[in-house]
Amino acid sequence: MPNITVNVAPELLRQAKVYASQNSTTLSDIVRRNLVALTRTNRSTIERYADGSMSSAEGQRELGLDSKEQFFAKVCGSGQSLYHLDRAKADQLATEALILIGAR
Numbered sequence: 001m002p003n004i005t006v007n008v009a010p011e012l013l014r015q016a017k018v019y020a021s022q023n024s025t026t027l028s029d030i031v032r033r034n035l036v037a038l039t040r041t042n043r044s045t046i047e048r049y050a051d052g053s054m055s056s057a058e059g060q061r062e063l064g065l066d067s068k069e070q071f072f073a074k075v076c077g078s079g080q081s082l083y084h085l086d087r088a089k090a091d092q093l094a095t096e097a098l099i100l101i102g103a104r
Contacts, residue, residue, distance in 0.1 A: 006031070023066075033064035050080045073097040 008016070020027050045062050048054040054062075060071040076097040 004031075033061075036062065036064060046075050046078045046080050049075060069097065069100045073101045077101075 016027055020030060045059050049059040056068060056071055065071050072093050076094040
């Protein structure tokens with residue numbers, strides 16, 4: 001993989017290193033995840049999850065999210081139907097996501 005150079009303020013670099021250490025990751029992984037998230041459309045990921053062609057774990061990774069709850073909040077917030085889930089399970093996930101984001 002090619003290397004890149006990024007200029008950041010010293011304090012931001014310090015904070016990023018602390019975050020990486022606390023989350024058992026590297027600065028490279030953080031940058032890579034965020035670049036992936038920025039260059040892929042959230043809608044595409046959510047649509048692929050909704051039609052059952054992607055797992056929630058894959059969607060979470062693809063969007064660079066830290067938790068399943070964040071992923072489901074994005075899915076539910078998109079208004080996308082969860083075709084591969086029965087109605088009761090989809091409603092339960094939507095309710096949990098709304099609670100987690102403080103909308104309920």
